Amino acid sequence: ALYAHLQRMSLHFFTSTRSGELISRLNNDVVGAQRAITGTLIDLITNVITLAVTLVVILGLNWQLTLLATFVLPLFIVPARRVGRVLRRVTRAQMEANAEMTALMQETLGVSGALLVKLFGRREDMNVRFHEKATRVGELGVRAALVGRAFFVLISLVAAVGTATVYWMGGYLAIRGVLQVGDIVAFALYLPRLYGPLAALINARVDLATSLVSFERVFEVLDLPVAIADAPDALSLERVQGRVEFDHVWFAYPAGGMPMLSERGDGVRPLAASATRRWALEDVSFTVEPGQLVALVGPSGAGKTTITYLLPRLYDPDRGVIRIDGHDIRQVSLASLSAAIGMVTQETYLFHDTVRANLRFARPEATEAEMIAACRAANIHDLIASLPDGYDTIVGERGYRFSGGEKQRLAIARVILKDPRILVLDEATSSLDSESERLVQEALATVMRGRTSIVIAHRLSTILAADRILVLDEGRIVEEGTHADLLRRGGLYARLYQTQFQAKGVTGDW
Ligand code: ATP
Numbered sequence: 001a002l003y004a005h006l007q008r009m010s011l012h013f014f015t016s017t018r019s020g021e022l023i024s025r026l027n028n029d030v031v032g033a034q035r036a037i038t039g040t041l042i043d044l045i046t047n048v049i050t051l052a053v054t055l056v057v058i059l060g061l062n063w064q065l066t067l068l069a070t071f072v073l074p075l076f077i078v079p080a081r082r083v084g085r086v087l088r089r090v091t092r093a094q095m096e097a098n099a100e101m102t103a104l105m106q107e108t109l110g111v112s113g114a115l116l117v118k119l120f121g122r123r124e125d126m127n128v129r130f131h132e133k134a135t136r137v138g139e140l141g142v143r144a145a146l147v148g149r150a151f152f153v154l155i156s157l158v159a160a161v162g163t164a165t166v167y168w169m170g171g172y173l174a175i176r177g178v179l180q181v182g183d184i185v186a187f188a189l190y191l192p193r194l195y196g197p198l199a200a201l202i203n204a205r206v207d208l209a210t211s212l213v214s215f216e217r218v219f220e221v222l223d224l225p226v227a228i229a230d231a232p233d234a235l236s237l238e239r240v241q242g243r244v245e246f247d248h249v250w251f252a253y254p255a256g257g258m259p260m261l262s263e264r265g266d267g268v269r270p271l272a273a274s275a276t277r278r279w280a281l282e283d284v285s286f287t288v289e290p291g292q293l294v295a296l297v298g299p300s301g302a303g304k305t306t307i308t309y310l311l312p313r314l315y316d317p318d319r320g321v322i323r324i325d326g327h328d329i330r331q332v333s334l335a336s337l338s339a340a341i342g343m344v345t346q347e348t349y350l351f352h353d354t355v356r357a358n359l360r361f362a363r364p365e366a367t368e369a370e371m372i373a374a375c376r377a378a379n380i381h382d383l384i385a386s387l388p389d390g391y392d393t394i395v396g397e398r399g400y401r402f403s404g405g406e407k408q409r410l411a412i413a414r415v416i417l418k419d420p421r422i423l424v425l426d427e428a429t430s431s432l433d434s435e436s437e438r439l440v441q442e443a444l445a446t447v448m449r450g451r452t453s454i455v456i457a458h459r460l461s462t463i464l465a466a467d468r469i470l471v472l473d474e475g476r477i478v479e480e481g482t483h484a485d486l487l488r489r490g491g492l493y494a495r496l497y498q499t500q501f502q503a504k505g506v507t508g509d510w
Contacts, residue, residue, distance in 0.1 A: 002026055002218055010227040011314040012254050020103025025217055028098050032091075032214030040204045040211065047197035047204070054193040061187050062179065068169050069194060072162040076155060080202040083151040084209035087144060091210040094140040095217055101133040111396075144210075151206065152199075159195035166191060228313055230333050237336040240421040241325050242290040242452035244311065249284045249320035251310060252277040280306045281317070282475045288452055290421075293465060295457035297496065298472035304456045307472075308424045311454070312341045324422070342420030342447075346427075348407040355384055356391040358410065362418040371417060377446045378413035379439040380406065405436030412443045423451045427458040469493065 006022060058066045107113045108126050117126055170184035255277045281303050288294045296304040309315055310322055313329055322329050329337055350358050359371050366374075371391070375381035383406060387393045395401045395410075402410065415423065425444070441461060448455075457463045464483055471479035471486065471493045479491050486493035 002030060002221060005222050005224075005226075008226045008229065009224065011309070012227065013224070018103040018107075020106035021099045022221070023106060024095075024099035024102040025221055027102070029095060029214040029217040032095070032211055033218050036208055036211030036215065040207050043200055044204050047200045050193060051197040051201070054190055054197070058187060058190050058194065061183060061190075064173075065166055065170060065179075065184075065187055069162055069166050069191060071165070072158050073198075075158045075161070076198060076202050079151065079154055080205055083147060084206045086147050087206055088209045088213055090140055090144045090147065091213040092217075094137065094144060095213060097133065097136045097140055101130070101137055104130055104133055148206070152203075155199045155202065159191075159199065162195060163188065163191050228316060228334070231331050233331075234333040235327065235331060235336075236333050237324065237327065237340050240340045242288075242340075242421040243323075243325050244288040244422060244452055244454065245321075245323040245326075246284050246286050246307070246310075247321045247323065249281055249310065249317045249322060250279060251281040251306060251315065251317045252279050253306075253315070279475050281310075284320075284475075284477055286470055286477060286480070288454060288468075290452055291450060292467045293448060293453045293455065293462075295455050295463050295466035295469045296472060297457055297463065297469060297493065298478075299496070301474075302472040303475040304472055305426065306475075308343070308426065308454060308456060311422070311424060312338060312343060339418075340420055341422045341424060342415040342418050343424045344408075344411050344415050344426065348411040350395045350402075350407065350410065352394065352396060354389075354392045354394055355410070358395055359391075359414055359417055362414045366417050374413045374416040377416050378409045378443040380409040380413050380443075403436070405440055408440050409443050412440070412447055416447050421451060423448060423453040424455075425453060426456045427462060471496075 003026060006026075055066070058069070104126075108117055108130075117123055166188060167184070170179060170187065173179040174181050174184060284303075284307065286294070296307060298304055306315075310317055311324075311329070313334065316330065324332065324337070324340060351361065356371065359374070360366055363370075372381055375384060384391055384393070393401070425448075427444075441459070444462075445465075455462055455466070457466065457469075463469060466483070469479075469481060469483060469486060470477050471491075473492055479486055479489065479493050481489070487497060
């Protein structure tokens with residue numbers, strides 16, 4: 001349930017939460033919560049039964065001694081409360097420290113993190129940081145064990161006091177001839193069956209207290225609201241034409257991290273701590289007719305990527321409406337929306353799996369022939385076929401097995417296989433050599449044919465091919481038109497063009 005809930009969380013949640021923290025909750029806390037059921041509950045039942053039966057038997061033997069034996073009961077209960085409280089605190093700290101350690105491992109043992117550590121020669125620093133975190137986990141573990149152990153000793157002591165009192169009082173009664181020595185011995189033999197389950201029950205209370213910490217940490221996540229979900233009467237987009245309309249759209253990225261997770265410890269830190277929200281998009285309106293190619297250009301940070309994120313509802317706009325074929329996308333089911341839109345981002349993410357599995361991720365039911373056709377169209381089939389394991393080649397974490405251009409073409413093949421009506425594309429800024437560049441360009445031209453395409457354009461060829469260019473600056477569309485129109489106007493576009501292309505001799509990247 002926790003994993004399923006996490007899958008439904010918005011992109012904002014993932015941009016503001018450390019994945020290691022989530023993994024730790026999935027691993028450690030779910031198991032911690034399970035312990036409450038598997039261990040504690042069964043003990044609880046057996047001990048209650050033993051306790052009840054023993055009480056009946058010893059009451060039958062001698063009610064005065066029974067009273068005396070249970071006299072020490074408060075001595076069990078009072079410390080249990082205190083210990084429970086202390087253990088809860090220690091356990092929470094322990095779980096948080098564990099999460100921090102997991103996050104550090106996850107960040108520095110992934111390919112990107114490991115590469116960064118190597119390139120900047122920070123191995124020793126990372127060792128020190130890890131040592132600190134691991135030591136804290138260790139220390140908290142020792143503290144929890146010590147508190148638990150001390151409590152156990154205390155309980156044993158109380159039980160011993162109880163037994164001694166029974167012997168003392170029993171001896172007195174025997175001397176006075178009220179009781180038989182045999183009865184006292186029988187009674188005393190029953191005492192461990194009274195104190196044993198009692199101690200176990202009280203221990204269970206303490207165990208339960210620590211398991212509750214895990215429960216709380218699991219429910220903290222389960223209770224997080226799902227920001228972007230299907231409307232109750234969401235309609236399914238059928239036979240999409242591909243008309244895209246932004247109607248006076250305003251959007252600012254949510255400030256800060258997820259409120260619930262970021263408050264505790266420093267395990268989960270919001271990326272943007274400031275509470276000031278700045279418009280990333282201001283009053284953006286445009287329409288793309290089916291089959292048209294629209295290029296987005298503008299300086300860095302202008303809001304180009306943001307526009308492409310709003311269309312598949314990775315975020316919802318604060319004001320204004322986005323429509324596909326005239327339907328407000330908030331009224332459309334997320335499944336049909338994501339089926340209609342194909343996205344190729346700048347950075348290609350591939351799972352650590354075979355090429356085939358990565359391609360099929362786009363459409364699991366695709367046939368082998370369809371997959372090969374998609375790879376041919378993306379100019380990547382020959383390369384895959386030439387590998388010893390062909391389509392069964394493992395791509396390695398994040399696709400490190402492939403070059404930048406190859407990964408881009410794999411991503412394009414993946415989107416061709418998905419066959420969406422609307423294509424959103426972020427052209428890579430990293431320059432490829434002219435041969436890879438040509439292969440990627442050809443692949444892109446194939447995939448864009450006949451589809452509505454919105455492209456964050458970095459290449460002149462794309463800009464020239466576009467039906468319309470939207471020039472963005474600080475979240476606003478400042479100019480709009482064809483390449484020739486915009487050049488004539490002599491505004492921001494013309495300036496960008498001059499600095500980017502003319503200075504470099506026209507063939508460069510945007
Ligand atoms: P580039 O060409 O450099 O990729 P861009 O035009 O695509 O730039 P966007 O990524 O859309 O720019 O960013 C627009 C603004 O929104 C920037 O000021 C950026 O700092 C901000 N921004 C982007 N992502 C987030 C986020 N997750 N949280 C907060 N602010 C963000």
